Amino acid sequence: MKQIAIIGGGAAGMTCAVMLARKGIHVTILERGARLGRKLSATGNGQGNVTNLRMGAEHYYSDDLGKVARALGRFGSEDAVRFLESIGGIFLPDGRGRVYPAGRQASAVTDLLRGELKRLGAEVVFGAKVEKLTYDGRFTAEWEGGSLRADAAVLAAGGRAAPNFGTDGSAYALAEAFGHTVAPCSPRLVQLRCDPALVRGLKGIRADGGLALLRRGKEVFRGRGDVLFTESGISGDSVFRASFYAEKGDVAEIDLLPDVTEERLASALKESGAEGLLCIVNNGLARALSARAGGDREKLLRLLKRFPLTVRGTLGYEYAQVTRGGIPLSETDERLMSLKRRGLFFAGEILNTDGECGGYNLQWAFTSAYLAAEGAAE
Ligand SMILES: Cc1cc2nc3c(=O)[nH]c(=O)nc-3n(C[C@H](O)[C@H](O)[C@H](O)COP(=O)(O)OP(=O)(O)OC[C@H]3O[C@@H](n4cnc5c(N)ncnc54)[C@H](O)[C@@H]3O)c2cc1C
The missing domain is CATH 3.50.50.60 (FAD/NAD(P)-binding domain)
Structure with missing residues (x-):
C-alpha cells in the first residue's frame, strides 16, 4: 500500500x-x-x-x-x-x-x-x-x-x-x-516598531482610529480599526493589517478621530482650548499631544488627524502571526x-x-x- x-x-x-x-x-x-x-x-x-x-x-x-x-x-x-x-x-x-x-x-x-x-x-x-x-x-x-x-x-x-x-x-x-x-x-502580521520617544507615555492607550502608511509620500495602505500604543510602537487590528505592507522608513499616520472632520475639530478646539481636548481624546493622549504641539493649535489639530510615526521595523518572529x-x-x-x-x-x-x-x-x-x-x- x-x-x-x-x-x-x-x-x-x-x-x-x-x-x-x-x-x-x-x-x-x-x-x-x-x-x-x-x-x-x-x-x-x-x-x-x-x-x-x-x-x-x-x-x-x-x-x-x-x-x-x-x-x-x-x-x-x-x-x-x-x-x-x-x-x-x-x-x-x-x-x-x-x-x-x-x-x-x-x-x-x-x-x-x-x-x-x-x-x-x-x-x-x-x-x-x-x-x-x-x-x-x-x-x-x-x-x-x-x-x-x-x-x-x-x-x-x-x-x-x-x-x-x-x-x-x-x-x-x-x-x-x-x-x-x-x-x-x-515577520508579518506583527506590531510595528516606532521611535520610542514619540510613543512614550502612550503605552496602553487604544484608539478606534484610521491608519495610513506612506512611503515617500505615497499611500501604500489605509485602514480603520484598533490602534494600540505599546512601549516600542503600535499594535492592534489595523496595525497588523498594515504590517503586511510595511517597510522600514514608512510613515504611519494615525487619524485619532476618523469620524470627526477637521473643521469640526478646529471649531471645538477654538471654543474650548485645553479643557475641550480632554473631552475629545483621553487623558494620556491629551497630555502627550499637548506637549508635542507646544501650544500651537494648528499643530495640535494636525496631530489629532495625522499623528505621524516613522516605522523602524517590526517586532520579531516570536510576536508575528506569519x-x-x-x-x-x-x-x-x-x-x-x-x-x-x-x-x-x-x-x-x-x-x-x-x-x-x-x-x-x-x-x-x-x-x-x-x-x-x-x-x-x-
Ligand atoms: C497567534 C496567531 C494567530 C493567528 N490567527 C490567524 C487567523 O485567525 N486566521 C488565519 O488565517 N491565520 C492566522 N494565523 C496564521 C496561521 O495560523 C498560520 O499561517 C497557519 O497555521 C500555518 O499552517 P501550517 O500548517 O503551514 O503551519 P503550522 O500551523 O505552523 O504547523 C507546522 C507544524 O509543523 C511542526 N514542525 C515544524 N518543524 C518540524 C519538523 N522538522 N519535523 C516535524 N514537525 C515539524 C510544528 O510543530 C507545527 O505543528 C495566526 C498565527 C498565529 C501565531
Missing part, C-alpha cells in the same frame, strides 16, 4: 492528511511536538478566523501570484468551508467576510480535524522532529530515535513565525537538501510538487506565500494542502 509521510501536523499537514486518508491512502503525520494543531487552536484570538469570503490573490504576497490565483480558483474559501463542514460544525462569516466556527472556538476546529484523522485511521508520530529527508527511489524521513520510509512526502512544517508553536524555520533545511532555495524571510518568505512557488509545479525532486510536495506557510490579516493564511494552508493531496495521491 502507498505510504505518504506528512512532515508537520499543523493546519496544512492535518488537512492534507485528512484529504489523502479519505482517498484510502495510508498517511503518517510526523509532528515534532506532543499535539497536533497547536497554532491552529490559537488563531483569531482563540476564535479561529478560518477563511474570508472576500478571497483573491490580491490579498496575498508571493513570488508567483498567478499560481496563487489559480490555486484559489481550484480550492477557495467556499471549498474550505465545505471541507470543514464535511467533518462537522457550522462556519459563519461576520460583516467583513471573515469566517469563524459558529461557536467561535479555534480549538474546536483542531478537535474536528484530529477526530477525523483518528476515524480515518491516519497514523501520527509525536516527538518526531524530522532532521533528515533523503531519497533513494523512496523517501526516508529520520528523527532522533526513528525513521519512516514513504513513497511521497509532504513538507508542511510551517515557517519561522511564533516559534513557541514548534516553527523555528529549521525545516527549510530539509528542502534545501534537495536543492531548493529559501526566499528572504521577515512568515514572509520561504520555499519559492516558482520551484514547484501547479500541485506544489518540487521541481527538484519528484514526489516531494509542499503545503502551508513553509511556502513563499503569505496573506493579509483576516483568514487568508489559514485559507492558504487549506488550499495548498488540497493541491498537495491531489498531487501526492497520483
Whole structure:
C-alpha cells in the first residue's frame, strides 16, 4: 500500500492528511511536538478566523501570484468551508467576510480535524522532529530515535513565525537538501516598531482610529480599526493589517478621530482650548499631544488627524502571526510538487506565500494542502 509521510501536523499537514486518508491512502503525520494543531487552536484570538469570503490573490504576497490565483480558483474559501463542514460544525462569516466556527472556538476546529484523522485511521508520530529527508527511489524521513520510509512526502512544517508553536524555520533545511532555495524571510502580521520617544507615555492607550502608511509620500495602505500604543510602537487590528505592507522608513499616520472632520475639530478646539481636548481624546493622549504641539493649535489639530510615526521595523518572529518568505512557488509545479525532486510536495506557510490579516493564511494552508493531496495521491 502507498505510504505518504506528512512532515508537520499543523493546519496544512492535518488537512492534507485528512484529504489523502479519505482517498484510502495510508498517511503518517510526523509532528515534532506532543499535539497536533497547536497554532491552529490559537488563531483569531482563540476564535479561529478560518477563511474570508472576500478571497483573491490580491490579498496575498508571493513570488508567483498567478499560481496563487489559480490555486484559489481550484480550492477557495467556499471549498474550505465545505471541507470543514464535511467533518462537522457550522462556519459563519461576520460583516467583513471573515469566517469563524459558529461557536467561535479555534480549538474546536483542531478537535474536528484530529477526530477525523483518528476515524480515518491516519497514523501520527509525536516527538518526531524530522532532521533528515533523503531519497533513494523512496523517501526516508529520520528523527532522533526513528525513521519512516514513504513513497511521497509532504513538507508542511510551517515557517519561522511564533516559534513557541514548534516553527523555528529549521525545516527549510530539509528542502534545501534537495536543492531548493529559501526566499528572504521577515515577520508579518506583527506590531510595528516606532521611535520610542514619540510613543512614550502612550503605552496602553487604544484608539478606534484610521491608519495610513506612506512611503515617500505615497499611500501604500489605509485602514480603520484598533490602534494600540505599546512601549516600542503600535499594535492592534489595523496595525497588523498594515504590517503586511510595511517597510522600514514608512510613515504611519494615525487619524485619532476618523469620524470627526477637521473643521469640526478646529471649531471645538477654538471654543474650548485645553479643557475641550480632554473631552475629545483621553487623558494620556491629551497630555502627550499637548506637549508635542507646544501650544500651537494648528499643530495640535494636525496631530489629532495625522499623528505621524516613522516605522523602524517590526517586532520579531516570536510576536508575528506569519512568515514572509520561504520555499519559492516558482520551484514547484501547479500541485506544489518540487521541481527538484519528484514526489516531494509542499503545503502551508513553509511556502513563499503569505496573506493579509483576516483568514487568508489559514485559507492558504487549506488550499495548498488540497493541491498537495491531489498531487501526492497520483
Ligand atoms: C497567534 C496567531 C494567530 C493567528 N490567527 C490567524 C487567523 O485567525 N486566521 C488565519 O488565517 N491565520 C492566522 N494565523 C496564521 C496561521 O495560523 C498560520 O499561517 C497557519 O497555521 C500555518 O499552517 P501550517 O500548517 O503551514 O503551519 P503550522 O500551523 O505552523 O504547523 C507546522 C507544524 O509543523 C511542526 N514542525 C515544524 N518543524 C518540524 C519538523 N522538522 N519535523 C516535524 N514537525 C515539524 C510544528 O510543530 C507545527 O505543528 C495566526 C498565527 C498565529 C501565531
